[in-house]
Amino acid sequence: MKRKVSKKVFGLLEEEFSFLESKGILDAEQRALALSHYEATHKGPTFLQGIMIAGAVLIGAGILSFVAGNWDEMGRTIKLILLLLAFLLAFAGGYATENRFPNTSRSLYYVFAIIFGADLFLIGQMFHIAGGGTAFLLWGLGIIPLAFYLKDKWVVLYSLALLHYYSLTNLFDGNDGIYVLIGILFIALWLRGHRSSAAFILTFLLGMESIMHVFHLIPGFDSYWLPFLLYTMIGIGITYFPFNQYENSSKVAGNIFYVVFGLILTHPQAWNTGFAWWIVWTVCFVLYTLYWLNRGSIFSILLLCGLILRFYVDLAYDFLDKSLFFLIGGILLLLFGFWFERRRRVGNHNAPKS
Secondary structure (H helix, E strand, O other): OOOOEEHHHHHHHHHHHHHHHOOOOHHHHHHHHHHEEEEEEEEOOOOOHHHHHHHHHHHHHHHHHHHOOOOOOOOOOHHHHHHEEEEEEEOOOOOOOOOOHHHHHHHHHHHHHHHHHHHHHHHHHHHOOOOOOHHHHHHHHHHHHHHHHHHHHHHHHHHHHHHHHHHHHHOOOOHHHHHHHHHHHHOOOOOOHHOOHHHHHHHHHHHHHHHHHHHHOOOOOOOOOHHHHHHHHHHHHHHHOOOOOHHHHHHHHHHHHHHHHHHHOOOHHOOOOOOHHHHHHHHHHHHHHHHHHOOHHHHHHHHHHHHHHHHHHHHHHHOOOOOHHHHHHHHHHHHHHHHHHHHHHHHHHOOOOO
């Protein structure tokens, strides 16, 4: 499988391999073989694709505006025919123009994805069969097959945005959130064959939200510290053992979860237990941070700064004059910034020179 890189990186590789060939380090065959392991791809949408996406959104908005403006005057049969006709025409148009006009085709598929969601809301309203929240869930799940068909990361990101909205608005609202796991499963399958760091991180975050849904299925569950602790452990786990295809993304997501939920657990109100577990956790958290600080980790400096600021706010906000509170906080941030910059320069100075 070829490694996908941006066109800029691919051009740089071509130049470097040509340079090595000119020096006699590589021959022409070796140069071609090395370059054959890479494939140039667009990292983001081109200008034309951007225009097409904007056009798709405007067309979808125009259709929705027309239908909404004349909704009350239409009979139920006419409404249903119009909704299904727009839905089918958008998909048929995308399919018919796939080979000759690929950008136009992709835009029509995007229109289809927008109309699909609008149809869910309007048909649900007509027949009183689904609430708005459930429509977001069905919309997010319903466009996943389109992402597989198009091999399109933007459709996956759109699906993830819809599922995140549904998940967060139904986090403490019964059993429905468990169905988000269906979307996570299929998107995880998509990620196995397609690379997208943004989609990976959003899928990981959605999986963490789903864990909270699972805990809420337990009758009488009120130990909110347990999922926070689990999130922190998972964050540490994927930092040490990242997914091979998404090593950097795994470490970013792991560090975010470790820092955010680790700091939350240093607060007494995060532990609704009789024993002062927050003290035990804080001591372990500080020791772990100091361990990485001793090993020269730049990230541990940011973590230690977060710990100090967290306790400064907790202890000083109530009794210090507000102007003095912000003044001291600003001085602390400047000192942290100076310390971080100094350590970073020392690390760069000690790094081996090529």
